[in-house]
Amino acid sequence: MSTPSPPGAAAQDDARNPEAxxxxxxxVFGYEGSPRIILxxxxxxxxxxxxxxxxxxxxxxxxxxxxxxGGVHALGSGSIRFDGELVDRSDPERLFALRRRLGxxxxxxxxxxxxxxxxxxxxxxxxxxxxxxxxxxxxVLMKLNAVGLRGARSLAPSELSGGMARRVAxxxxxxxxxxxxxxxxxxxxxxxxxxxxxxxxxxxxNDALGITSVVVTHxxxxxxxxxxxxxxxxxxxxxAQGTPEDVRASTDPFVRQFVDGEPDGPVPFHYPAKAxxxxxxxxx
Amino acid sequence: xxxxxxTWALRRIGERTLNSVERMGFAARFSLAVLAHSxxxxxxxxxxxxxIYFAGVLSLVIILVxxxxxxxxxxxxxxxxxxxxxxxxxxxxxxxxxxVRELGPVVAGLLxxxxxxxxxxxxIGLMKTTEQLSAMEMMAVDPLARVVAPRFFGGVVSMPLLAxxxxxxxxxxxxxxxxxxxxxxxGAFWGNMQAAVDFRYDIVNGxxxxxxxxxxxxxxxxxxxxxxxxxxxxxxxxxTRTVVASSLSILALDFVLTVFMFRGIGV
Numbered sequence: 001m002s003t004p005s006p007p008g009a010a011a012q013d014d015a016r017n018p019e020a021x022x023x024x025x026x027x028v029f030g031y032e033g034s035p036r037i038i039l040x041x042x043x044x045x046x047x048x049x050x051x052x053x054x055x056x057x058x059x060x061x062x063x064x065x066x067x068x069x070g071g072v073h074a075l076g077s078g079s080i081r082f083d084g085e086l087v088d089r090s091d092p093e094r095l096f097a098l099r100r101r102l103g104x105x106x107x108x109x110x111x112x113x114x115x116x117x118x119x120x121x122x123x124x125x126x127x128x129x130x131x132x133x134x135x136x137x138x139x140v141l142m143k144l145n146a147v148g149l150r151g152a153r154s155l156a157p158s159e160l161s162g163g164m165a166r167r168v169a170x171x172x173x174x175x176x177x178x179x180x181x182x183x184x185x186x187x188x189x190x191x192x193x194x195x196x197x198x199x200x201x202x203x204x205x206n207d208a209l210g211i212t213s214v215v216v217t218h219x220x221x222x223x224x225x226x227x228x229x230x231x232x233x234x235x236x237x238x239x240a241q242g243t244p245e246d247v248r249a250s251t252d253p254f255v256r257q258f259v260d261g262e263p264d265g266p267v268p269f270h271y272p273a274k275a276x277x278x279x280x281x282x283x284x
Numbered sequence: 285x286x287x288x289x290x291t292w293a294l295r296r297i298g299e300r301t302l303n304s305v306e307r308m309g310f311a312a313r314f315s316l317a318v319l320a321h322s323x324x325x326x327x328x329x330x331x332x333x334x335x336i337y338f339a340g341v342l343s344l345v346i347i348l349v350x351x352x353x354x355x356x357x358x359x360x361x362x363x364x365x366x367x368x369x370x371x372x373x374x375x376x377x378x379x380x381x382x383x384v385r386e387l388g389p390v391v392a393g394l395l396x397x398x399x400x401x402x403x404x405x406x407x408i409g410l411m412k413t414t415e416q417l418s419a420m421e422m423m424a425v426d427p428l429a430r431v432v433a434p435r436f437f438g439g440v441v442s443m444p445l446l447a448x449x450x451x452x453x454x455x456x457x458x459x460x461x462x463x464x465x466x467x468x469x470x471g472a473f474w475g476n477m478q479a480a481v482d483f484r485y486d487i488v489n490g491x492x493x494x495x496x497x498x499x500x501x502x503x504x505x506x507x508x509x510x511x512x513x514x515x516x517x518x519x520x521x522x523x524t525r526t527v528v529a530s531s532l533s534i535l536a537l538d539f540v541l542t543v544f545m546f547r548g549i550g551v
Contacts, residue, residue, distance in 0.1 A: 067418075070421075070422050072418070072421065072422070096424040096426075097424070099421075099422060099423065099424035100423075100424045102422070103422075103423075104419070104422040106415045106418065106419055107415070108414065108415070110414060110415035110416050110418065110419035111416075112411075112416055112419075113410075113411075113414070113416070123423070123425075124423045124425070127423065127424075127425050127430075128424065169419075
């Protein structure tokens with residue numbers, strides 16, 4: 001288990017690290033009009049062909065990082081490179097071209113509710129290609145078959161369970177054979193069977209399609225089973241990182257609290273407040 | 285203590301003013317962006333036709349039934365007033381001019397804002413809340429071109445058609461009450477109407493009004509939906525704002541347009 005600095009330092013020395021598909025380099029970010037810093041000098045590398053997890057509590061800046069990689073928000077400072085190319089919001093055409101090479105699975109699928117399962121998966125293909133309808137049909141069925149839902153093609157999103165919706169969204173995310181797939185809380189709210197299915201799909205699709213995966217989650221147990229590398233994020237900073245073996249053997253207090261599910265520790269149980277004596281003394 | 289209250293009040297006023305100016309600026313930029321995406325909406329004719337169906341065809345029942353009843357009530361009240369001056373055969377003129385110039389575009393606009401405008405806002409707001417717009421953006425598909433522009437054009441095209449149907453059903457309602465129920469001569473009813481209603485001055489001006497109202501309601505509806513806070517309460521507030529802002533805009537625009545269009549009235 002290592003300290004937070006190494007990947008960032010590597011990215012700083014050589015911003016075109018060929019091993020990494022995505023290089024996040026000293027990124028600082030806060031939402032416009034808010035004094036709160038969401039990401040504070042964060043540096044990470046996401047290796048090509050690897051499944052990397054970003055773990056951390058709610059509100060630690062994990063999802064924001066995915067959005068920054070997709071160029072949804074402008075960075076405060078620092079840089080993000082995707083396949084060696086700077087993610088730059090000031091050039092919309094280049095940004096859209098870059099986005100065509102990545103797929104994202106949103107927390108609850110974000111399926112288009114006015115389209116069927118088939119049409120949802122066909123959506124990116126129809127938007128970005130001029131393929132004949134027969135080929136679109138076959139491509140969509142292949143993607144749905146890969147997630148085990150070929151038979152559900154005619155269903156509406158409202159007829160799907162949470163796990164099925166996540167799988168359809170995954171089929172849609174890989175519809176254009178992207179280089180990178182980002183998963184935002186793919187395990188949230190799933191029953192154990194669906195959770196295992198989605199976890200295995202992430203790993204198998206990553207290896208079979210030769211893509212790179214970034215999984216943002218707070219599910220440590222599922223992550224340890226499927227990922228190659230883990231970053232722990234708390235209050236906008238990387239507090240620990242390592243392979244699943246490193247995490248299991250770690251004595252780092254934050255990692256231990258996260259792995260063991262302790263209510264109090266480096267992440268405190270209480271929201272910051274005045275001292276008890278100052279609050280309760282007022283009644284005396 | 286007093287200076288603190290004054291400072292607080294000034295700060296609140298300043299904050300609200302800045303927010304309003306920022307919102308107006310954003311609305312202006314948004315409107316320009318929607319217009320800039322118009323060619324995209326026309327290229328995606330299938331999507332625009334679908335929105336015409338949702339905004340126009342599905343609003344037909346409320347528009348037709350309202351038009352019929354408004355025309356029937358107008359005939360009853362108009363007959364009562366005209367009889368006092370012995371001009372009850374002018375009922376056709378009264379009803380037709382009222383509907384074509386004012387009531388058709390205005391009432392149809394108000395109904396359109398409540399029925400279709402609120403639905404457009406709620407739909408776009410919910411798409412934002414459930415991250416469908418974000419998903420589209422991440423798929424390199426511009427939501428302004430795919431979601432907003434077709435809905436805007438669907439509204440703009442539907443509104444004049446609905447206003448025309450409202451006026452038509454209103455005149456038919458007046459015919460049922462005036463001619464069939466009260467017994468005014470059918471020839472006088474239709475003949476006076478035909479002689480008094482001018483195509484360019486009355487009908488075209490009425491159509492222009494309904495097009496302007498369609499643009500206003502559709503822009504407000506898509507803007508409020510796109511700008512809604514992504515929560516249940518945010519979508520609910522945005523829907524309410526659409527109905528209130530659209531209704532007030534229609535009434536204010538109607539006054540301004542009437543001043544310019546019908547100068548002979550006396551202004």
